[in-house]
Amino acid sequence: MRIGIIGTGVAGSLLAEILAGDRGLQVEAFDRLAEGEESEAGTGLNLGPNALKALRLHLPARHAAVRRASYPWRRWIIETATGQRLFDLDLQEVAEEPGIRLRWSELYRVLRAPVAGMTRHGLTLMEVEEDARGRLIPVFTTPSGALVRPAAYDLLVACDGRYSRLRALTAGVPQPRFFGVAMTRLLVRNAAWCPYDEYGQWFNGNHRLLSYRLPGGAAYIAGSVVLPSPEAEVAESARTAEFQRLLYTPAEGAPCPAVAWMIERLAEQVAEIHWSRLQEAPLLRSALDGRVLFLGDAAHAMVPTLGQGATQAVEDAVIAGQVLRRGGGPADVAAWRDTRVGFVRRFSLEASDTLFPGCDPVAGSIAKTAGAFRDRLRRLYTDVPGPEAFAGG
Numbered sequence: 603m604r605i606g607i608i609g610t611g612v613a614g615s616l617l618a619e620i621l622a623g624d625r626g627l628q629v630e631a632f633d634r635l636a637e638g639e640e641s642e643a644g645t646g647l648n649l650g651p652n653a654l655k656a657l658r659l660h661l662p663a664r665h666a667a668v669r670r671a672s673y674p675w676r677r678w679i680i681e682t683a684t685g686q687r688l689f690d691l692d693l694q695e696v697a698e699e700p701g702i703r704l705r706w707s708e709l710y711r712v713l714r715a716p717v718a719g720m721t722r723h724g725l726t727l728m729e730v731e732e733d734a735r736g737r738l739i740p741v742f743t744t745p746s747g748a749l750v751r752p753a754a755y756d757l758l759v760a761c762d763g764r765y766s767r768l769r770a771l772t773a774g775v776p777q778p779r780f781f782g783v784a785m786t787r788l789l790v791r792n793a794a795w796c797p798y799d800e801y802g803q804w805f806n807g808n809h810r811l812l813s814y815r816l817p818g819g820a821a822y823i824a825g826s827v828v829l830p831s832p833e834a835e836v837a838e839s840a841r842t843a844e845f846q847r848l849l850y851t852p853a854e855g856a857p858c859p860a861v862a863w864m865i866e867r868l869a870e871q872v873a874e875i876h877w878s879r880l881q882e883a884p885l886l887r888s889a890l891d892g893r894v895l896f897l898g899d900a901a902h903a904m905v906p907t908l909g910q911g912a913t914q915a916v917e918d919a920v921i922a923g924q925v926l927r928r929g930g931g932p933a934d935v936a937a938w939r940d941t942r943v944g945f946v947r948r949f950s951l952e953a954s955d956t957l958f959p960g961c962d963p964v965a966g967s968i969a970k971t972a973g974a975f976r977d978r979l980r981r982l983y984t985d986v987p988g989p990e991a992f993a994g995g
């Protein structure tokens with residue numbers, strides 16, 4: 603069976619690695635980036651303990667490599683902008699191992715290295731054609747504009763992210779659902795004086811800062827900003843230092859040291875802030891009668907509230923890898939994954955309640971200390987099958 607993987611981000615790199623060396627499969631991967639190039643890879647992310655469990659069970663060498671490139675994510679606190687503690691969780695109360703926090707560039711470097719030899723770089727997917735036997739031929743363009751048709755594939759796997767060209771070509775462009783919240787991301791390269799370390803969230807009304815330190819003396823600051831309506835775009839007036847200060851400075855009382863430090867960094871580096879809108883796309887696992895399989899964001903872009911986008915791309919890749927190695931196809935991947943993905947998407951959205959006007963962030967954060975939320979976190983962080991679960995299939 604010949605498999606073409608489109609995109610070597612999180613899902614594509616891991617899928618290529620797990621399928622490499624399987625004698626029954628001929629696997630090639632493609633990415634629009636040149637080898638070593640990083641796109642939008644400057645900021646940080648946290649991967650949940652469930653991503654680490656998936657790697658530990660299925661790709662132990664990759665587990666060790668991402669641990670080396672990262673800091674552990676052991677603790678999660680929530681406070682008001684004045685420093686009133688609302689929530690404090692030791693992740694190992696609900697998980698089997700810590701999560702991680704690291705630079706995007708480091709994650710991509712560690713995941714792409716083992717599959718560089720089987721990846722063709724600098725090829726952007728444009729079209730999909732079909733041969734007389736119904737096999738799919740991806741058509742790529744090179745940076746110089748030449749068209750490349752590498753081969754015909756029995757299965758194409760879409761790992762090309764949130765704006766998947768393969769999904770658009772084979773199943774139409776998914777209609778995103780917007781929630782009236784803008785997200786900001788900023789990398790602070792010199793965080794020597796940062797007054798905190800681990801993952802924290804700080805609320806000023808429904809506007810929220812999220813931050814943690816990263817390897818290399820850096821820190822990541824993410825903001826959530828309420829927009830005037832669900833479909834509203836981010837106004838130009840929001841992209842100023844004054845606006846950032848206003849968002850997170852409490853009306854009563856002084857900001858706590860963590861928030862004061864973040865406000866200064868946001869104001870200083872306002873031109874570097876990356877903006878996006880909170881959104882999700884409908885789940886789709888396959889197209890063209892099972893000749894196309896969707897993984898990661900191409901299948902199920904979700905709200906980033908619980909840090910599960912890349913985390914679920916990891917789970918998708920290792921489980922799809924086990925299924926394909928045993929002769930299964932997209933329907934089997936759907937059977938293993940889609941109920942779980944549905945749960946993760948619902949939970950991520952419900953956990954976003956405190957970002958929306960009308961929800962009291964103090965009461966909403968305190969409610970997350972209750973057993974029901976912890977039980978669901980435990981399910982989120984631990985419910986990952988190991989390779990033995992696939993042995994009979």
Ligand SMILES: Cc1cc2nc3c(=O)[nH]c(=O)nc-3n(C[C@H](O)[C@H](O)[C@H](O)COP(=O)(O)OP(=O)(O)OC[C@H]3O[C@@H](n4cnc5c(N)ncnc54)[C@H](O)[C@@H]3O)c2cc1C
Nearest residue numbers: 609611612613634647648727762763898899909911912913
């Ligand atoms: C604000 C924000 C914060 C986030 N924070 C977190 C977090 O803390 N933790 C977390 O787990 N997730 C987080 N996410 C989600 C995360 O970014 C994605 O879910 C994750 O990157 C999806 O992985 P993927 O493998 O599907 O796609 P990607 O990692 O996006 O990889 C796609 C690959 O496809 C390639 N590609 C794209 N188009 C083409 C084409 N036409 N031809 C060839 N190649 C192509 C790209 O170059 C890239 O290599 C966040 C998202 C947002 C918006």
